[in-house]
Amino acid sequence: MKKFILRGAILILLILLTDFLIGQIFGMMFNKVRSGSVYNTTYGIRDCKDQILIMGDSEVKHGLVSNLFSDSLGMSCYNLGLDGNNVFFQYGMLREIVNRYTPEIIIISKSIALEAESSVTSLFPFYDDFLYVKETILEIAPAEKYKLISKAYMYNSLLLKIVPGIFRSDPETGGYSPLFSGQNRMNYNLVPDTVYFKGKSTTRSRGYYDKFIRLAVSAGSRVIVITAPRFSYVKYAETDEFNEIVQNDDVIYLEYENDPTFTGHADYFYDEFHLNHKGAVVLTNRIIYDIKHKIPGLDDFPID
Amino acid sequence: MTFTSFNFLIFFPLTVLACYLTPVKKRWITLLLASYFFYISIQPVYALLTAGITISTYIFTRWMEITISEKGKKRLMVANIVIILTPLFFFKYFGAVNNGLMSWLAGTGLTWPLPEISLILPVGISFYTFMAIGYTVDVYNEEVKTEWNPGILALFISFFPLVLSGPIERSGNMLPQFRNMGRIEYTNLTSGLKMMVWGYFMKLVVADRLGLYVDVVYNNIANHNGTSLLFASLLHPIQVYGDFGGYSLIALGTAKILGFNVMANFNRPFFSVSVAEFWRRWHISLIKWLTDYIYTPLAFSMRRKGMTGIVIALLITFLLSGIWHEANWTFIIWGLMQGIFLSFEAITNRKRISVESRYRLNKKPYYILFNIVLTYILFTSSLIFGRAENVNDALLIYQKIFTAPGPLYIEKSTLIYSFIGVSILFIKDFKDEYFPGKLEFFNNRNTVIRFASYIVVIFIILLTGVLNGSQFIYFQF
Numbered sequence: 001m002k003k004f005i006l007r008g009a010i011l012i013l014l015i016l017l018t019d020f021l022i023g024q025i026f027g028m029m030f031n032k033v034r035s036g037s038v039y040n041t042t043y044g045i046r047d048c049k050d051q052i053l054i055m056g057d058s059e060v061k062h063g064l065v066s067n068l069f070s071d072s073l074g075m076s077c078y079n080l081g082l083d084g085n086n087v088f089f090q091y092g093m094l095r096e097i098v099n100r101y102t103p104e105i106i107i108i109s110k111s112i113a114l115e116a117e118s119s120v121t122s123l124f125p126f127y128d129d130f131l132y133v134k135e136t137i138l139e140i141a142p143a144e145k146y147k148l149i150s151k152a153y154m155y156n157s158l159l160l161k162i163v164p165g166i167f168r169s170d171p172e173t174g175g176y177s178p179l180f181s182g183q184n185r186m187n188y189n190l191v192p193d194t195v196y197f198k199g200k201s202t203t204r205s206r207g208y209y210d211k212f213i214r215l216a217v218s219a220g221s222r223v224i225v226i227t228a229p230r231f232s233y234v235k236y237a238e239t240d241e242f243n244e245i246v247q248n249d250d251v252i253y254l255e256y257e258n259d260p261t262f263t264g265h266a267d268y269f270y271d272e273f274h275l276n277h278k279g280a281v282v283l284t285n286r287i288i289y290d291i292k293h294k295i296p297g298l299d300d301f302p303i304d
Numbered sequence: 305m306t307f308t309s310f311n312f313l314i315f316f317p318l319t320v321l322a323c324y325l326t327p328v329k330k331r332w333i334t335l336l337l338a339s340y341f342f343y344i345s346i347q348p349v350y351a352l353l354t355a356g357i358t359i360s361t362y363i364f365t366r367w368m369e370i371t372i373s374e375k376g377k378k379r380l381m382v383a384n385i386v387i388i389l390t391p392l393f394f395f396k397y398f399g400a401v402n403n404g405l406m407s408w409l410a411g412t413g414l415t416w417p418l419p420e421i422s423l424i425l426p427v428g429i430s431f432y433t434f435m436a437i438g439y440t441v442d443v444y445n446e447e448v449k450t451e452w453n454p455g456i457l458a459l460f461i462s463f464f465p466l467v468l469s470g471p472i473e474r475s476g477n478m479l480p481q482f483r484n485m486g487r488i489e490y491t492n493l494t495s496g497l498k499m500m501v502w503g504y505f506m507k508l509v510v511a512d513r514l515g516l517y518v519d520v521v522y523n524n525i526a527n528h529n530g531t532s533l534l535f536a537s538l539l540h541p542i543q544v545y546g547d548f549g550g551y552s553l554i555a556l557g558t559a560k561i562l563g564f565n566v567m568a569n570f571n572r573p574f575f576s577v578s579v580a581e582f583w584r585r586w587h588i589s590l591i592k593w594l595t596d597y598i599y600t601p602l603a604f605s606m607r608r609k610g611m612t613g614i615v616i617a618l619l620i621t622f623l624l625s626g627i628w629h630e631a632n633w634t635f636i637i638w639g640l641m642q643g644i645f646l647s648f649e650a651i652t653n654r655k656r657i658s659v660e661s662r663y664r665l666n667k668k669p670y671y672i673l674f675n676i677v678l679t680y681i682l683f684t685s686s687l688i689f690g691r692a693e694n695v696n697d698a699l700l701i702y703q704k705i706f707t708a709p710g711p712l713y714i715e716k717s718t719l720i721y722s723f724i725g726v727s728i729l730f731i732k733d734f735k736d737e738y739f740p741g742k743l744e745f746f747n748n749r750n751t752v753i754r755f756a757s758y759i760v761v762i763f764i765i766l767l768t769g770v771l772n773g774s775q776f777i778y779f780q781f
Binding site for chain 2: 001003004007010011014015018019022119121143146147150152153155156157159160161271272
């Protein structure tokens with residue numbers, strides 16, 4: 001037994017040392033990333049100062065063209081959307097942002113509230129250095145406090161995002177990531193249909209969506225909630241509870257889901273849930289037009 | 305709490321510590337409490353079911369012990385089997401039968417008095433029910449002594465490393481170990497930890513990563529082409545192997561650390577050269593159970609029918625195996641396909657052996673490789689039914705595989721991580737299969753190499769594993 005304890009202690013020591021070294025190496029590499037989703041998140045949490053911020057998941061990441069907002073509204077704009085993310089992650093990021101400055105407009109997608117899983121893994125690399133990120137992680141997933149003792153765990157599944165991100169640069173698109181129809185990877189032979197959306201908000205996700213909006217409003221930002229278009233006509237199992245959050249005076253709520261401009265128009269879509277670049281341009285112009293009519297003082301800039 | 309949850313990483317070392325602090329003769333009490341705590345942490349109410357099955361099994365087997373007449377004993381055995389099968393049938397099959405009847409009657413214009421029913425299956429019920437049945441039959445056959453200590457029997461049925469998804473252990477192996485627990489063994493601790501680390505690798509690095517790809521394709525069959533569906537279908541058996549094989553290894557490892565030897569559930573199944581061999585290497589504990597309690601008695605009762613009897617016994621056994629998995633046509637077809645493959649092999653066995661020995665094919669690498677690939681393809685073709693939501697989806701997958709080629713759907717990072725994990729797994733299995741004892745890593749005599757290999761695997765898990773606490777596939781069964 002003594003043998004086991006001694007060898008076990010040596011092994012644990014070696015594991016801790018390796019973990020520390022991996023943390024140092026990954027930390028250095030992480031800070032050198034210049035492109036991709038890692039850069040996008042780092043830019044949002046650490047650097048951004050843009051007047052318009054677009055936050056949400058893949059729907060806005062590939063659906064809202066930042067440069068069109070900048071050109072049309074005369075305000076700097078950055079798209080902080082991240083594929084497959086949720087309101088919990090966005091809330092943590094927003095806390096860091098409003099602690100640094102107040103964006104004038106925050107555009108956020110509704111769909112992030114429909115992701116029930118309260119994963120905040122994308123925030124892990126910022127855990128040690130950003131107080132509000134740390135607080136958010138501990139608030140949402142308290143057990144992570146212990147797991148994040150491991151620095152390797154902090155960078156789980158990030159290797160293939162970090163390494164290419166060091167050597168590549170993103171085009172100057174302000175965080176917007178276009179999808180082109182020719183790249184369709186799935187066998188889309190789209191036929192518009194009625195889809196009963198399976199995603200459901202939970203009490204928790206609605207609560208954090210509400211907190212997100214309250215935080216942005218109290219910081220002095222105008223909040224615009226959008227529902228992005230889908231190829232098919234969408235029906236939700238339940239919307240009332242969510243609508244209470246977005247249909248009030250503090251929020252401009254713009255619905256493009258089931259909008260006849262988009263629904264069923266295959267040439268605007270990359271796949272059933274995401275617009276291609278052509279569709280993104282049309283949607284962005286629609287949003288610009290709509291918010292110019294809803295926010296006084298913005299209508300001085302011409303629409304492209 | 306499951307093996308991949310953070311709570312288990314706290315629960316397990318504390319249990320080990322508590323066990324070793326408890327006097328050997330009372331250790332079963334600590335293990336029983338830990339097992340019920342483990343189960344209650346997942347589904348509190350259903351722990352009553354486990355307790356009920358234990359009580360029924362204890363009473364009936366003790367009663368069998370004091371019953372003299374053979375007929376009476378048999379009646380008691382059947383009574384207990386019926387009683388302990390009732391919850392399994394209720395939770396697993398009642399909803400399916402009810403809903404099936406409802407839709408069938410709706411087609412004829414009649415109405416069924418009950419509404420549509422969807423019951424939550426108590427986790428592990430299929431596994432511990434089979435263990436209890438096995439014990440009852442073994443007592444009846446006088447293959448094991450009746451357990452007089454209800455606590456030991458309760459521990460056998462609820463033992464936390466096995467209760468959720470097996471291996472479906474036998475009373476003949478486990479009860480003597482529970483009765484005579486040994487001292488702390490250094491080798492048990494180290495070999496148990498090695499099994500657990502490799503089990504976590506299989507689950508988190510291989511299975512869960514492959515699952516990200518397979519789920520995306522299978523959850524959207526209509527929008528994926530035949531190439532992507534074929535690729536996902538070929539990856540799916542490896543995902544299940546990683547998931548269930550990984551789970552089984554973690555179970556074996558936890559039991560080993562606690563001082564118990566549990567039967568292996570997998571033995572490098574993808575190196576099998578026939579379907580029959582495959583089923584001696586895949587979910588071994590279930591197949592052994594089905595062989596002992598279903599196939600052998602059936603084949604014996606039909607021994608006068610010759611090959612026909614064997615074929616019927618095979619078909620019935622694997623049909624039941626399919627139904628055991630799920631009360632769904634997809635699994636019935638899956639089970640029947642296994643039965644057909646095995647029957648074909650049984651019928652052609654003599655002829656095949658004679659051809660193989662005449663041309664010495666068994667030693668030719670290309671012939672071995674051909675058989676390995678063929679066995680994999682046959683299993684994959686049946687597992688399409690096992691994975692699809694329903695028969696129509698499975699048929700659509702088949703149709704698209706043969707008629708709708710196209711560019712492969714690629715999730716770059718998922719596939720790269722998967723490739724790393726699958727390569728490591730297959731290289732290790734290949735080495736263990738064809739070069740056992742050579743090029744050891746976890747078991748190398750050199751401490752530096754051994755420690756380095758532990759550290760490499762642990763950090764591969766931490767850096768590339770899917771660490772979101774996902775469930776094991778076999779929990780649904």
